[in-house]
Amino acid sequence: MLEKLLLAYDGSEPSKKALEFTKELAKKLNAKVTVLYVIDIEKASELLGDMAVDTLEAMMEKARKIVGEAVEELKKAGVEAEPLIEKGGPPEKIAEVAEKGNYDMIIMGSHGYRGLKRLFLGSVSEKVLKIAKVPVTIVKYK
Numbered sequence: 001m002l003e004k005l006l007l008a009y010d011g012s013e014p015s016k017k018a019l020e021f022t023k024e025l026a027k028k029l030n031a032k033v034t035v036l037y038v039i040d041i042e043k044a045s046e047l048l049g050d051m052a053v054d055t056l057e058a059m060m061e062k063a064r065k066i067v068g069e070a071v072e073e074l075k076k077a078g079v080e081a082e083p084l085i086e087k088g089g090p091p092e093k094i095a096e097v098a099e100k101g102n103y104d105m106i107i108m109g110s111h112g113y114r115g116l117k118r119l120f121l122g123s124v125s126e127k128v129l130k131i132a133k134v135p136v137t138i139v140k141y142k
C-alpha cells in the first residue's frame, strides 16, 4: 500500500506545489513516483486544425521537458521517479493509467495553467475526482 504514486503534472505553479508535496510524501513512504503528462490531443487539433507531424513533435518535446524537470527534482531528493507521456483526454487518461498501472494514489494540483480563481477546482482535477477508482489527493494552490 502506498508504494506507487501517480503525479499528474502539467508544469503549472499549482502542479509544482503538488510536486513538492509528492516529494515529501514519497521520501517518508519510500514510494516510487510516476510523473504523468497528458497531451490533450482534442484541444490541440481544435486549435490547430489538422495536426501536422511537426506540431505533434513540438508538443512531445514540450511534454518531455515538463515531466523531465519534475523527475529530475524528485531524483535529486533521492526519490525513485520515472516520466510518462500519454496522449488523449487528460482526466480520462489520468484515471485510466492509475487503474491499469495499479497505482495507490493520484496526486494533483487544484488548478493548472488557467487557474481561474472563481472556480473551486480546475476541470481536470474535478473530473479525475469524479471518475478515478483510486484515492486522489488534491493539493490546493492557495
Ligand SMILES: Nc1ncnc2c1ncn2[C@@H]1O[C@H](COP(=O)(O)OP(=O)(O)OP(=O)(O)O)[C@@H](O)[C@H]1O
Pocket (backbone or CB within 6 Å): 008, 009, 010, 012, 014, 015, 018, 036, 037, 038, 039, 040, 090, 107, 108, 109, 110, 111, 112, 113, 114, 115, 116, 121, 122, 123, 124, 125, 126
Ligand atoms: N495535461 C495534463 N496532464 C497531466 N496533469 C494535468 C494536465 N492538466 C492538468 N493536470 C493536473 O490537474 C491539475 C489541475 O489542473 P486543471 O487543468 O484542472 O486546472 P486549470 O488549468 O486551472 O483549469 P482548466 O484546465 O479547466 O481550464 C494540475 O495542477 C495538474 O496536477
Ligand SMILES: [Mg+2]
Pocket (backbone or CB within 6 Å): 112, 113, 114, 122, 124
Ligand atoms: Mg488546465
